[in-house]
Amino acid sequence: MTVQLAFFYDAFLDAVVGGDPRALGTCLEDRSAADNALVYRNTVFRGAADALSTAYPAVVRLAGSAYFESVAIAYVSAEPPQRRSLVGYGETFPEFLEAAPGVDQAPYMPDAARLDRAWLGAHRAADANALAAPELTAVPPDRLADLYLRLHPSVRIVELGWTVHEAWKANRDAAGREKEAREVCRGRQSVLLWRAGHEVASQALTSAEAAFFRALQEKRPLGAAVAEALAISEHFNTSLVFAGALEAGVFDASQPELDQKREEWW
């Protein structure tokens, strides 16, 4: 009897995904070999779970690999990969973690996952040079407020409900010192991540700084961003924050609006 392709696909998936090898057995020379489908079942799961642990290294370290593995099993079956590349698989993992059993033992875990996700996003974002300070010297001071400045494509701003940034940072790589989780407490924290050269950098922001960068990210002009920040804290030091961001490479070297306005000014 010839094995029909459509039947084979279904039978194979029944065995590998559904764990039921009966139909697959009818496609084989030796029915008893159907349980070899376990090899595929393991590889499929392992591939996705490994991709997840690669994407969320700080969560693996903070949660411990046994707990991570148990959540990964549930995640891979609930939200299996769809795109034809496992790089970036697990986009929804932080939200999934929120509802995972046992996460209340370490409720800051989803926030650590949000930082891991943002790190990966920054790491593989489009390439762009960073804006150099001299590019801005031509801008007349009274025009700065109207200026819209594009952030580097790698910039991510993450809003957290736990102050997990330091603990996350310490747990990002195997060389890092594991921080006691008791240093993490409930409280809003905003973190800026961006890629400078080949390295992803991160920095916790004050509420005013966060408002400033968020406004820029929402494509609002510099003056409006400063106003947002000052409305939150009158101590917001515009020139210090701006110079620091410029120095750190948070702005994109390609600034079409700046080029256009420069022509107008001349």
Place this chain on the structure above:
Amino acid sequence: MVSYSSPPLPPRAGIGLKPEHYRAVLDSAADGLWLEVHPENYMVEGGPRLAWLEAIRQLRPISLHGVGASLGGPDPFDPDHLRALKRLVDRYQPALVSEHVAWSAAGGRYFADLFPLPRTDEALCWLANRIDAFQSALGRQILVENPSIYLPIKSEMDEPDFLVELCQRTGCGLLLDVNNVYVSANNTGFDAGIYVDAIPGHLIGEIHLAGHEADAKKGRSLLIDTHGAPVAEPVWVLYRRLIDRVGSRPTLIERDANIPTFEELMGERAQADQVLQRELELA
């Protein structure tokens, strides 16, 4: 964007490129070394991975060995995957592009594994049409790799006949994975030597060598193509037999798990390169 001329791979030994070895590869003075990557690992917008590959590509030829096309699968080709692959081909000008005689996606789900197919006329026809469409979309010939088989699927023809027929219908070439032949022969009971002898040399564009491991439960009756161990001795024997017959072909040492140091991997690579160099001297 840098543009390269795209010469064929040298008939020498290469290695699968791993991020752990980026720096060592860039600094290596090894003669004739070439690199292979899974394009799926480079389907990102930017960042260090692409920059490393760019730097390495400026010094060495590369080959793109895809795992996500699902040539034998029921789903249509994924347009995002094809577009991303095409972008990589345009940017890096690989000497070779290869894929698998397998399927890896169905019903919108991606399994990131290489599933087998029955070797029937129906499957042959389906695969041939898909390879044809894939080559047209990429605008170039691809090589297709023989799978490692864990299931004795009822079939109408032997694998060598199936593969040769695929090449004849589509103009694609073969990437002959000698370890896969050994593993499949062990698992489903055919003679690996006869298989290897049956593949016409002119169809073989590249050879893969990798390590396998015995299944934890079933032992050596079920060998798994893990790419997690050094190439086994009987696989070397098959490889030498193949090269003796067909001459030198670009040969890759594949390692995807238990990644050894660069020096260890290059030691294995030197073993394959010796076989190839001796054959070149004889020729």
